[in-house]
Amino acid sequence: MTDFPYEVRRYAYSVLENSSIEITEALAMQDLEVDWCFEERLPAIRRKQFETLKLHLHPGDTLYVWKLERFGLDAIELLEFLEKLKKRGVTLICLRQKGGLDDFIRRIKRDLGSTNPMAGNTGVALKHLYEIEARASKLSEATSKADAETAQNAEALKGLVGDLRQHLNFIKQQIHYGEHAAAVGRIDNISADF
Structure with missing residues (x-):
C-alpha cells in the first residue's frame, strides 16, 4: 500500500432537486461512510460544491457519485476531469454505473472517436463550437481594428491637448498684458473649432 503525506479521505458528490430519484440518491449517499458529502442544490448555476470538491481531492482519496451525469459536464469536460482523477490517483465509484x-x-x-464525428449530439456540439x-x-x-483606431x-x-495648452498659455499672456479683447477673440475662435 502506498503511503500518502496526508490523510486519505472519502468524498461524495450529489445533486439534489427534491424528486424521488434525488431522495434515493441522498439516502444512498448518507449510507456511505464518507468524510464529506458535497451536495449541490438545484438550480446550481455555478456549481460551487463541485469546484470546492475538486480542490479537496488528493492521491489515494475515493470519490463516490450516483452517476457520471451528476458532474454536469459535457463529454469532453468529463473525459478531462476523469483523466485528472486518474492522474491524481483518486478512485471513482459510481453507484449506478458499472x-x-x-x-x-x-x-x-x-463515444467521442466515433467514425462520424458530426453524428448525433457530438456533431451538433462540434458545429456550435466551430461557429463560436x-x-x-x-x-x-474587430477588436484589433478598434484598438488601432483607438490608438x-x-x-x-x-495633439489637440498640446495645441489647446499653447492657446491657453498665449491667452494667459494676452490677459496679463491687458489685451482682453484679443484674448476673448482667441477663445471664441477655439470654441468655434470644437
Missing part, C-alpha cells in the same frame, strides 16, 4: 475510471475513460473516448470559434475570430479582428484617436487627442 466500471472504474479506466472503463469510463475508455467508453467516453470511444468563427465569431470569436471575427470579434478578435490613432489617442494620438490625435494628445
Whole structure:
C-alpha cells in the first residue's frame, strides 16, 4: 500500500432537486461512510460544491457519485476531469454505473472517436463550437481594428491637448498684458473649432 503525506479521505458528490430519484440518491449517499458529502442544490448555476470538491481531492482519496451525469459536464469536460482523477490517483465509484475510471475513460473516448464525428449530439456540439470559434475570430479582428483606431484617436487627442495648452498659455499672456479683447477673440475662435 502506498503511503500518502496526508490523510486519505472519502468524498461524495450529489445533486439534489427534491424528486424521488434525488431522495434515493441522498439516502444512498448518507449510507456511505464518507468524510464529506458535497451536495449541490438545484438550480446550481455555478456549481460551487463541485469546484470546492475538486480542490479537496488528493492521491489515494475515493470519490463516490450516483452517476457520471451528476458532474454536469459535457463529454469532453468529463473525459478531462476523469483523466485528472486518474492522474491524481483518486478512485471513482459510481453507484449506478458499472466500471472504474479506466472503463469510463475508455467508453467516453470511444463515444467521442466515433467514425462520424458530426453524428448525433457530438456533431451538433462540434458545429456550435466551430461557429463560436468563427465569431470569436471575427470579434478578435474587430477588436484589433478598434484598438488601432483607438490608438490613432489617442494620438490625435494628445495633439489637440498640446495645441489647446499653447492657446491657453498665449491667452494667459494676452490677459496679463491687458489685451482682453484679443484674448476673448482667441477663445471664441477655439470654441468655434470644437
